[in-house]
Amino acid sequence: MDKHYFLAFDLGATSGRSILGVFDGVNFEMKELTRFPNTIMELHGKYYWDVFGLYKSLKEGLTECARLGIKLTSVGVDTWGVDFGYIGKDGTILGLPRAYRDPYTDGAPEDYFKLIPRDQVYGLTGIQIMNFNSLYQLYRAKQEDFSPLEQADKILFMPDLLSYMLTGKQVCEYTEASTSQILNPVTRRFEPSLLEAIGLSPSLLHPLVDPGVVIGTLTDALAEETGLGKVPVIAVAGHDTASAVLAVPAENKNFAYLSSGTWGLMGVETETPILTEDSVKNNFTNEGGIEGTTRFLKNITGMWLLEQCRKEWEKEGRKYTYAEIMDMAVKSEGTKAYVNPDDPRLANPASMSKMIALICVENGTVPPTTDAEYIRCIFESLVRRYAEVIRMLSGMISFPIEKLHIIGGGSQNELINRMTANALGIPVVAGPFEATAIGNCMMQAKAAGLVKDRWEIRRIIAETFAVKTFMPENM
Helix, strand or coil: CCCEEEEEEEECCCEEEEEEEEECCCCEEEEEEEEEECCEEEECCEEEECHHHHHHHHHHHHHHHHHCCCCCCEEEEEECCCCEEEECCCCCECCCCECCCCHHHCCHHHHHCCCCCHHHHHHHHCCCCCCCCHHHHHHHHHHHCCHHHHHCCEEEEHHHHHHHHHHCCCCEEHHHHCCCCCEECCCCEECHHHHHCCCCCHHHCCCEECCCEEEEECCHHHHHHHCCCCCEEEECCCEHHHHHHHCCCCCCCCEEEEEECCEEEEEEEECCCCCCHHHHHCCCEEEECHHHCEEEEEEEECCHHHHHHHHHHHHCCCCCCHHHHHHHHHHCCCCCCCCCCCCHHHCCCCCHHHHHHHHHHHCCCCCCCCHHHHHHHHHHHHHHHHHHHHHHHHCCCCCCCCEEEEECHHHHCHHHHHHHHHHHCCCEEECCCCHHHHHHHHHHHHHCCCCCCHHHHHHHHHHHCCCEEECCCCC
């Protein structure tokens, strides 16, 4: 079979990459072409994403393909969830998208629940109540009389916005839309009443499209500028976790996953949404997956804690390599300090280390005093939270969790992998660490008719990418 070349743009909250996937129907290879920063911009008290800078970075990835003489089969974009841009009636992008860490949504859910009660909002959407969900961003923007919203004809979620910049075509991809807290996971339609309650028209949202739909081709200008021609752009599983879960090399349905990076997304794949008293109480989320599945999961603050501490330490002249961080964590094994990683105060504090210390004092543990102790505290805190979430999951699903698959960048942290296997008492399978980009490319391969379904994709991934299994010790 001929080789097919798929370009995956995989954007996270701190960086993005363009990754080339090569697939001949049997063998699959990947190569990183470009990497670029993605940082939140603060301007006049508001926090934004520089979407125009991101577009420039996407063009550089396309140009690199042309430089290498690659004839692309298609392109796909995945990003984080909930954030969006405003589009005018004439198609103009109205300013920069607000970033989910903008504190303008602090307390927004509680205020919104005065309009529609919390239980009703969850019952309609099945989405974990988090202050930065799209619904609450729109609520606050309406309260602010935010000019882009006042002038908007449509909103486009981040992967759809970037795909629009590439193609000139507007769509609303299902997996990304499912994170908004506006979509009903049972009917798979937006709930008009949630927007009408804040004086917004449901017409702001495009009708949904499923992963695998062709959005359009590169614009004439891009086709000529990059030299690639009119390459199709596919609506992949636009939410990065949906793409990552597609790449879990599972053998059967009895698995849980942890997509580990800045955030930790821990959950299971189910055929239908789970909307129960326990799911409400435990604040779990029902997000869209491939082939009509549901990603029943919980958002856990992940390596964000360590990333922010490292920034503080670098400003103070202390810069550590990954190997040094692992060594420091091992040598601080006796550290007993811990925090709840999902404490709202850890979302974007002025000083992450000072906030961690304060919370440790509040929960009765001795706060860290050295950088090594902070690292160990963060690792211990994450593992404790993983164990809590697995226990909650096990009580809400109808099948046993036999393995935890850790995917994403965090899967390379062998210390946490061992600690997690011991804490959970089940095998932890680590890898592939490039799961999101792999899932992006394989969704493009499915759109091209090269693979049949998610289980064939997972079989190919299991045969192609090396993983490492950590068995529980001293059980």
